[in-house]
Amino acid sequence: MTVPLAPEYRGTVSVVRDFVTRTRERHRPGTPSQRVIVGALIVLVLISVTASLWAPYPASAQSGASLAPPSWAHPFGTDELGEDIFVRFIYGIRLSLLVAASTAVVAGVVGAAIGMAAGYVGGLVDSVMMRGVDFMLAFPTLVIAMTIVAIVGPSTATPVLATIVVSIPLFARVARASTLVERQKEYVLAARALGASSVRIMVRQILPAIMPVLRVQAAIAGALAVQLEASLSFLGMGVRPPTPSLGAMLNTARQYLSQSWSYGVFPGLGLFLIIMLLLMLANSMSDDGDAPLAKTG
Amino acid sequence: MTDSGRPILSVQDLVVYRGKGVHQGNSTVGKDALRVVEGVSFEAAAGETLGIVGESGCGKTTLVHAVLRLIPYQSGQVIFEDVDLGGVSERKLRSLRRDLQVVFQDPYSSLHPRKLIGKILSEPLELHTDLSAKARERAVISLLNDVGLGASFAQRFPRECSGGQRQRVAIARALALRPKLVILDEPVSALDVSIRAQIIELLAQLQRDRGLTYLFISHDLALMRSFCQRLAVMYLGRVVEYGPSDVILHRPSHPYTRSLLASMPIPDPEVERRRNRIEVRGEIPSIRTPPSGCTFHPRCNYAVDRCQVSEPMLEVSDAGVLSRCFFSSEVAAQPPLDDARSSDAPPEPVVEEHLFERS
Numbered sequence: 001m002t003v004p005l006a007p008e009y010r011g012t013v014s015v016v017r018d019f020v021t022r023t024r025e026r027h028r029p030g031t032p033s034q035r036v037i038v039g040a041l042i043v044l045v046l047i048s049v050t051a052s053l054w055a056p057y058p059a060s061a062q063s064g065a066s067l068a069p070p071s072w073a074h075p076f077g078t079d080e081l082g083e084d085i086f087v088r089f090i091y092g093i094r095l096s097l098l099v100a101a102s103t104a105v106v107a108g109v110v111g112a113a114i115g116m117a118a119g120y121v122g123g124l125v126d127s128v129m130m131r132g133v134d135f136m137l138a139f140p141t142l143v144i145a146m147t148i149v150a151i152v153g154p155s156t157a158t159p160v161l162a163t164i165v166v167s168i169p170l171f172a173r174v175a176r177a178s179t180l181v182e183r184q185k186e187y188v189l190a191a192r193a194l195g196a197s198s199v200r201i202m203v204r205q206i207l208p209a210i211m212p213v214l215r216v217q218a219a220i221a222g223a224l225a226v227q228l229e230a231s232l233s234f235l236g237m238g239v240r241p242p243t244p245s246l247g248a249m250l251n252t253a254r255q256y257l258s259q260s261w262s263y264g265v266f267p268g269l270g271l272f273l274i275i276m277l278l279l280m281l282a283n284s285m286s287d288d289g290d291a292p293l294a295k296t297g
Numbered sequence: 298m299t300d301s302g303r304p305i306l307s308v309q310d311l312v313v314y315r316g317k318g319v320h321q322g323n324s325t326v327g328k329d330a331l332r333v334v335e336g337v338s339f340e341a342a343a344g345e346t347l348g349i350v351g352e353s354g355c356g357k358t359t360l361v362h363a364v365l366r367l368i369p370y371q372s373g374q375v376i377f378e379d380v381d382l383g384g385v386s387e388r389k390l391r392s393l394r395r396d397l398q399v400v401f402q403d404p405y406s407s408l409h410p411r412k413l414i415g416k417i418l419s420e421p422l423e424l425h426t427d428l429s430a431k432a433r434e435r436a437v438i439s440l441l442n443d444v445g446l447g448a449s450f451a452q453r454f455p456r457e458c459s460g461g462q463r464q465r466v467a468i469a470r471a472l473a474l475r476p477k478l479v480i481l482d483e484p485v486s487a488l489d490v491s492i493r494a495q496i497i498e499l500l501a502q503l504q505r506d507r508g509l510t511y512l513f514i515s516h517d518l519a520l521m522r523s524f525c526q527r528l529a530v531m532y533l534g535r536v537v538e539y540g541p542s543d544v545i546l547h548r549p550s551h552p553y554t555r556s557l558l559a560s561m562p563i564p565d566p567e568v569e570r571r572r573n574r575i576e577v578r579g580e581i582p583s584i585r586t587p588p589s590g591c592t593f594h595p596r597c598n599y600a601v602d603r604c605q606v607s608e609p610m611l612e613v614s615d616a617g618v619l620s621r622c623f624f625s626s627e628v629a630a631q632p633p634l635d636d637a638r639s640s641d642a643p644p645e646p647v648v649e650e651h652l653f654e655r656s
Binding site for chain 2 (some may be wrong): 185187189190191192194195196197200204205208209211228230
């Protein structure tokens, strides 16, 4: 089936650049502060991901005296086993960023799908899904996460799985609320009148409209996930030693506070840095709300 | 005009409830549901414009949504090109929609705020055709030209356009699939008065060029006069008068239509001063508690006791239109309201004597 073109067609194709290209151009820039924050996060990612290429010591091997203070050889000092704290710090940051990213993406996709379906379809689907979400929100996230670890058993993937599961309800709630607002609007009716299916309307109409909200939620969920993974590891329910985790390092450092100041300070600073960057990103994105909408006029 | 050929759209005894507990194909509704559209019937012949006029809240937009099956209706039929829209599957309905398009009232909310106009206009083509991206782009430019916007509008966002331009985009979207029937739900009500004439002219031109059938919803009788061949006047969810628009607007057979006409301002102070005004008393009643009998009786100058107990049927009046009034013949026998307006002769110069007496 083709639609015949009007014979009086007079337009010049050369005038028109690709719609997609134009869309990307428009949405890319962000505010200056957002660019700084995202830039800092990218630097952190690059440093930690490439750590195995340049790190002077392996993550878990004795490389000096135990509990040595910071020095040129060991910038953050060494731990009780004589391992370099700086190297373990970098690997710990890598784990935290991995947790943040996978939670933001996986929980974001699953949670948004649940929320949009509940908000758009409504009725029984909405009730069932949202009662499930309410059930999960009723418990402290740490309790649910610890339950998951207890069921699945500890491994490197377990804390990631746990943070993803506890973050899904956050996305579902936000996505549902925004979907309820958007589905009232006439452009959704117009899409239905054009013959679009429900799934298509959710993906093509509602998702782009609620994307700014989801992005903010993703940054917040990432920060919460970093915190949750650190809590699990601090309690000994996170990744298994000797895999470096900032939370686990803090727990061990607690026993040596009187002997080594640097052991506890740097992992704590690492968590502070990541969580602060993510929350600042969330804050700046929610400040300009619909940044691309409000900016160009 | 009316009887030539089969109707392209035929609506029969349509009843629409809104509110809680309203579901498709289910005649039992919750007790809070409102009966918003009450047995409406009309037909639109191919190539004509059928107007539906009524006050705010009389069920016009609900009627449109039900005809498009965007909301469920409880009884009655909507037959579009010999297909009963109420009886087809969702899938079939989606493919039928290409012939049955709509332009909504508010061009600010009917276009996706985060999509380029080029994208908005190519969506219907993506849905219903297998044109390549390049061909869609050409079709979009051609559409933009047809509605009087340049190709450069393809790269604008809706927020970068004025209300009139947005409504042109909405019209272009409705026409993208070359539909047979276009429902215009108050297409100019949200626009500045200065823009309205342009949009109406565009709609008239597109109708001539493409042989479109329009279902034109409005509360503006003056617009109907120039635009529609047939007219249905709605009051509280019911059609109270239905027939050729030149007859209805010249010689109304229902007191409600007559009072609507009488309330139209005439841009001629002399005529305006001379003519009889008919007061429409009171407010439009709540649809939650509709009046007994004829729903118009609390506001009607002709109302007698009988009107409070029994509801009149739609019957042919002396003027040859359908009217839902016991006194349709008396109403139709009243002198026409618009003599002064319909005469083409220039108004005679009048000496305003009373103005001089005072000074």
